[in-house]
Every structure is written in C-alpha cells, then in structure tokens.
Amino acid sequence: MISELSDGKNGRLVLPGERLGVIEEFTADAGTYVKDGVIYSIVVGRALLDLSNKRVSVHPLIRRAKVPKIASVVLGQVSRVQKQNAFVRIHEISGNQLSGFFSGLLHISDVQLRYVDSMFDVCKPGDIVRAKVISEKNRTYHLSTKDRNLGVVYAFCSQCGYMLELKRQRMHCLRCGKIEKRKTALDYGKGVTA
Numbered sequence: 001m002i003s004e005l006s007d008g009k010n011g012r013l014v015l016p017g018e019r020l021g022v023i024e025e026f027t028a029d030a031g032t033y034v035k036d037g038v039i040y041s042i043v044v045g046r047a048l049l050d051l052s053n054k055r056v057s058v059h060p061l062i063r064r065a066k067v068p069k070i071a072s073v074v075l076g077q078v079s080r081v082q083k084q085n086a087f088v089r090i091h092e093i094s095g096n097q098l099s100g101f102f103s104g105l106l107h108i109s110d111v112q113l114r115y116v117d118s119m120f121d122v123c124k125p126g127d128i129v130r131a132k133v134i135s136e137k138n139r140t141y142h143l144s145t146k147d148r149n150l151g152v153v154y155a156f157c158s159q160c161g162y163m164l165e166l167k168r169q170r171m172h173c174l175r176c177g178k179i180e181k182r183k184t185a186l187d188y189g190k191g192v193t194a
C-alpha cells in the first residue's frame with residue numbers, strides 16, 4: 001500500500017480500516033490509528049503521505065454538509081491533552097463521516113460523574129473517543145463522556161504506540177508492558193463507530 005502511495009498515488013481514496021503502512025516506516029498522523037504496528041485509516045478520505053517527514057494522514061472526504069449538533073454522538077481522535085482539557089478532532093456523527101474535521105473540547109468536569117483528578121488519566125493523544133455534544137461556542141464543540149457507552153473506544157500506548165488491551169479496569173500494553181489509565185466506553189476495542 002505504502003509503496004503505491006510513494007509511487008505517486010498520494011491522495012488515493014481510502015476507507016476506514018484500510019491499511020496504510022507500518023510504524024517502522026511512518027508516523028501515524030490525523031485520521032489514522034495504529035493496531036499491532038500497522039497504520040490504518042479511521043475515515044473515508046484521501047491518504048496524504050508526507051515523504052520528507054515520514055508521516056501518513058488521511059483527510060476526510062467531503063460527503064455532505066453535515067455538522068455536529070447539540071446531543072449528537074460523535075467520534076473523534078484526541079489531538080492534545082492538558083490537565084483540565086482534551087482537544088478532539090471530530091470526524092464522524094452517528095455513523096456518518098464528516099466533511100472535514102471539527103474541533104471538540106472535553107473538559108475534566110464532563111468526563112464522568114465521579115471526580116477526575118487529571119485528564120491524563122482519561123485519554124491520550126491518538127486515542128479514539130466517542131462523546132456527546134453538549135454545547136457549541138466559537139465553532140468548538142463541547143463534549144461529554146458521562147455515560148457507560150461514551151469514552152475511549154481505542155487507546156494506544158503512550159510509550160510504544162501499540163493498541164492497549166483492557167483487563168480488569170486497567171489498560172495494558174502487550175508489547176512493552178506499560179499500564180495506563182483511561183475513561184473507556186463499555187464496548188472498548190470492539191468497534192469504531194459513533
């Protein structure tokens with residue numbers, strides 16, 4: 001696949017779950033996820049290969065003018081985490097791929113009913129999260145994961161990038177042995193839809 005991209009097919013249309021390359025060769029960027037060392041697309045879109053920086057990303061294909069609304073259940077990828085907030089690139093609403101990415105913000109008070117000390121125990125950059133839109137302000141969608149079905153649906157080891165396995169409430173990396181914390185959705189690891 002990646003050699004096809006390198007041979008001038010950069011911009012090729014890819015589907016969710018389509019293989020883009022391996023982590024030994026490329027860094028997985030926006031619109032992708034890594035499972036067992038292989039980079040996959042999480043969206044329908046154009047694969048973009050940055051050869052000089054060895055990065056692969058997928059830009060969502062414009063399908064229809066659909067935008068998140070209050071109470072929409074969305075799927076997105078965590079781009080940045082601070083102690084109180086996580087920034088999310090929303091790419092799907094209720095099973096529909098979106099026309100581009102929308103900015104989402106998850107505040108620590110909207111994670112769960114119980115007290116959360118730090119967002120670093122909730123999610124990490126690269127994770128895929130399912131959340132509900134609770135408000136919109138300045139084109140940023142404020143998100144909540146206060147439900148058993150909401151939270152991280154795919155998480156990746158912050159040390160080696162492998163997908164984490166959920167065992168007895170803890171996230172384990174089977175590759176490097178690291179143990180991490182997340183606020184997971186009930187169906188963690190079972191499907192990537194909003």
Ligand SMILES: [Zn+2]
Binds near residue numbers: 161177
């Ligand atoms: Zn690891």
